[in-house]
Amino acid sequence: MARVTSTKPGTVFVTGASSGFGAAVARRFAADGARVVAAARRTDRLKDLAGEFGPQVLPLQLDVRDRAGVAAAVAALPEEFSAVDVLVNNAGLALGLGPAQDADLDDWDQMIDTNCKGLVYCTRAILPGMVARRRGHVINLGSVAGSYPYPGGNVYGGSKAFVHQFSLNLRSDLHGTGVRVTCVEPGMADTEFSLVRFSGDRGKADNVYEGMQPMTADDIAESIHWAATMPQHVNVNTIELMATAQSFAPFQVAREP
Structure with missing residues (x-):
């Protein structure tokens, strides 16, 4: 039997690469020798990444919510970065933690536009090339919030449930093409996630992780790299x-006084 070797991605396209999971994923693949398209709205934050790895990393200003902008950016990739082997749909966010009846509809729109629509725009732009080459890997960042509800999770959890189901349906559509699909669904990880959710309130963000050891961005990047480099x-x-400190809670029960 022939020896089975791991996959070695040549080019990796990462959205939301300016911080958190995205920055860690970009560094993990670049350290392994891959060319990386590091896409983000805040290109100033990509300077350190580009400075660290030089021409191996291509900083790309991109708002995944801009359908035409995504298509144009992918079409204009330099030749050496154009054959994307791995797409990491990482760009996403949570906003607010209030009950649905009090939620800000602008927050809901932004989560849906980023977590759902932005993800499908990037996937649709890059997927045809993968199918034509009969290789590639789409890795979507979901969340445990897509499977397990919690108070205030409303649209954020719903958007991540979409990511999970969209990933499964991609697998079905891509049957026989050689293109792989993975959904990575983290729980508590100490990144800028909570800082964004609480509109920059550092105290509230820090309280989320007080007294426990959350996962790190590097932990998540390692799991993504592992999935992408499997045979x-x-x-x-x-x-x-x-x-390890996070698990499952009992169901809520409203009791009459």
């Missing part, structure tokens, strides 16, 4: 991971 005949459908 070509192996597809990791879903990775769900939590901090």
Whole structure:
């Protein structure tokens, strides 16, 4: 039997690469020798990444919510970055933690536009090339919030449930093409996630992780790199991971006084 070797991605396209999971993913693949398209709205934050790895990393200003902008950016990639082997749909956010009846509809729109529409825009722009080359890997960042509800999770959790189901349906559509799909679904991880959710309130963000050890961006990047470098005949459908200190709570019960 022939020896099975791991997959070695040549070009990786990462959205939301300016911080958190995205920056860690970009560094992990670049350190492994891959060319990386580091896409983000805040290109000033990509300077350190580009300075660290030089021409191996291509900083790309991109708002995934801009459908035409996504299509144009992918079409204009330099030749050496144009054959994307791995797409990491990382760009996403949570806003607010209030109940649905009090939520800000602008927050809901932004989460849906980024977490759902932005993800499908990037996937649709890059996927045809993967199918034509009969290789590639789409890795979507979901969340445990897509499977397990919690108070205030409303649209954020719904958007991540979409990511999970969209990933499964991509697998079905891509049957026989050689293109792989993985949904990575983290629990508590200490990044800028909570700072964004609480509109920059550092105290509230820090309280989320007080007294426990959350996962890190590097932990998530390692799981993504592992899935992407498995042998070509192996597809990791879903990775769900939590901090050891995080688990499951009882159901809520409203009791009359």
